[in-house]
Amino acid sequence: MKAQDTVFSQKVARIFSSNAEVQIMGILNITPDSFYDGGSYLQEQEWLNQTQKMVDEGADIIDIGGQSTRPNSTIVSSEEETKRLIPVVVSIRKHYPELLISVDTFYASVAEQAVNAGANIINDISGGTFDDAMFATIARLDIPYILMHNNGSIITMHDKDETKNIRADVASFLETQIAKLKALGFTKIIIDPGFGFGKTIEQNYELLTDFDYLKALPYPILAGISRKSMITKLLNIKAKDALNGTTALNMKCILAGAKLLRVHDVKEAKDVVTIACKMRNK
Numbered sequence: 001m002k003a004q005d006t007v008f009s010q011k012v013a014r015i016f017s018s019n020a021e022v023q024i025m026g027i028l029n030i031t032p033d034s035f036y037d038g039g040s041y042l043q044e045q046e047w048l049n050q051t052q053k054m055v056d057e058g059a060d061i062i063d064i065g066g067q068s069t070r071p072n073s074t075i076v077s078s079e080e081e082t083k084r085l086i087p088v089v090v091s092i093r094k095h096y097p098e099l100l101i102s103v104d105t106f107y108a109s110v111a112e113q114a115v116n117a118g119a120n121i122i123n124d125i126s127g128g129t130f131d132d133a134m135f136a137t138i139a140r141l142d143i144p145y146i147l148m149h150n151n152g153s154i155i156t157m158h159d160k161d162e163t164k165n166i167r168a169d170v171a172s173f174l175e176t177q178i179a180k181l182k183a184l185g186f187t188k189i190i191i192d193p194g195f196g197f198g199k200t201i202e203q204n205y206e207l208l209t210d211f212d213y214l215k216a217l218p219y220p221i222l223a224g225i226s227r228k229s230m231i232t233k234l235l236n237i238k239a240k241d242a243l244n245g246t247t248a249l250n251m252k253c254i255l256a257g258a259k260l261l262r263v264h265d266v267k268e269a270k271d272v273v274t275i276a277c278k279m280r281n282k
Contacts, residue, residue: 008098008120011060012100012120012121012143012144012188015144015190015220015260016188016220020220021273021277022254022258022259022260022261022276023259023260023261024058024059024060024260024261024263024269025059025061025062025063025102025260025263026055026059026063026263026264027262027263028041028047028054028062028063029041029068030042030064030066030084031066031067031068031084044087044091047091047092048091048092048095051099053266057266058266058267058269059266060100061099061100061101061102061121062092062100062102063103063104063121064088064089064092064101064102064104064119065103066081066082066084066088066104066110067081067084067104067105069197078107078109081105082110082113085103085105085110085114089101089103089119090118092118101118101121102119102120102123102146103122103123104123104124105123106124106125106130106134107130107131108131108136108138109133111124111134111137111138111141112137112141115141115143119143120143121143121146121190122138122141122143122144122145122146124146124148125148125150125194125197126148126150127147127150127173127177127194128177128180129177135180135181135184135186136184139186142186145181145189145190146190146191146222147174147177147189147192148191148193148194148197148224149169149170149173149193149197150173150197151169151173151198152197160198160199160200161198162200162202166199166206166207167207168213170193170207170213170214171213171214171217174191174217178217189219190220190221190260191214191219191220191221192221192222193207193214195224195225195228195230196229199230201230201233201234208249208253208256211253211256211257214257220259220260221257221258221259222258222260222261222262223249223260224262225246225249226246226261226263227239227240227242227264228242231245231246243265246263246264246265246268247269247271250269251275251276254272254273254276255276255279255280261273
């Protein structure tokens with residue numbers, strides 16, 4: 001085994017360790033239209049500078065996204081997403097040989113090419129429902145997979161049903177998809193309740209009240225709340241002004257049991273992790 005592979009194995013093992021500290025996943029959007037920082041990191045020096053900033057501030061993982069999935073965004077093809085993502089993965093892997101890289105995609109073909117280019121984790125907002133080949137691909141690649149709740153299609157993923165028992169819906173979806181992965185012999189699963197996807201503000205906060213419905217599943221929990229509409233709509237502010245709300249909710253997520261935070265603002269998230277760990281040690 002290469003020394004680099006050993007480093008990756010150790011870092012991945014920490015994610016799945018019951019005693020692991022909270023991991024911070026820094027968001028790197030290689031998109032022109034993401035809801036907060038679209039168009040900011042399209043050139044190599046821009047994405048390398050942002051990666052360095054997040055690493056310096058304490059990011060454990062960099063999550064690279066080549067497609068905006070905000071409401072009313074235009075879905076790009078797997079070919080276009082590949083063109084956006086793969087050069088970035090190659091570039092970051094070259095400059096940061098021991099950094100854990102996650103790629104945000106719901107296309108199996110993109111996932112495979114990203115792993116071949118140096119990615120270590122696949123983050124799938126569809127939970128395996130947008131591409132029937134995803135689960136078989138992930139099982140074959142045998143790398144950590146972030147399974148997010150999303151009961152819609154590519155077109156309807158932001159549609160909301162106010163009558164839905166959201167906790168039961170999230171738990172049922174995750175249990176069903178986990179069973180499919182386990183049938184393929186795959187267990188390197190990280191679960192994500194999918195804050196902001198197809199949920200009303202009330203449902204998002206209901207999910208946040210406690211994570212008992214998630215902790216019943218023996219997998220690390222990722223919380224992705226950073227600057228989302230459950231903050232901006234509640235406070236009637238823009239995403240650029242939502243850092244304070246994000247910090248408050250990240251603290252709640254950690255105390256409820258989240259093991260990973262997916263964030264735009266790494267330094268502030270790192271401060272939250274430090275304080276939360278101090279509180280839990282008292």
